[in-house]
Amino acid sequence: MSQPDWVHYASAVALVVGSVGAWVSSFYAFPGNWLIVGMASLVTYFVPARSGVPSLEWMQVGILAGIALAGELVEYFLGRSSGQAGGVHRRSLTVALVGGISGALMASALPLPIPLIGPSISPILGAVMGAWMGAYFGEVLYCERPGWSRLKIQTSLVTRLLGTVGKLVAGLTMLAILTSRLFRS
Secondary structure, rough: OOOOOHHHHHHHHHHHHHHHHHHHHHHOOOOHHHHHHHHHHHHHHHHHOOOOOOOOOOOHHHHHHHHHHHHHHHHHHHHHHHHHOOOOOOHHHHHHHHHHHHHHHHHHOOOOOOOOOOHHHHHHHHHHHHHHHHHHHHHHHHOOOOOHHHHHHHHHHHHHHHHHHHHHHHHHHHHHHHHHHHHOO
């Protein structure tokens, strides 16, 4: 027995809203892309595809999973190469991690005075600034040749940023595919 049309529309709207929330969680280092795949799988399983109403098929879920995997691989390989490409010390990476966490915690206590988005942007900026300061001080403290510190820090920052952007672009692509599949005109 098939579900009424309103179930298909309600599940499509809930899936898109939930997927947007999952994608936003990727900014906070949560596995947002995989949450999108999981929610799409649940909707596909419990609300079978039917013509004339918004629905997904397992082929689209497989495509979403492939894009999520590609985003993870981009983030992993660029993030992994960030320290190796610039020759960053392991101790500097540890100090950068501690700096990023403490920066996010301090910035979340002092949100930006921007309505609606200030409390969300503040921890991100705090984490970026804390990680940068931690990497800078860690590299200055542990570097044998001080002139190379700046190059190492910049290389590490750029490659990690590119990895994160790659993962976010993969998530945005997943959202576009999901929305266009569910709400065709």
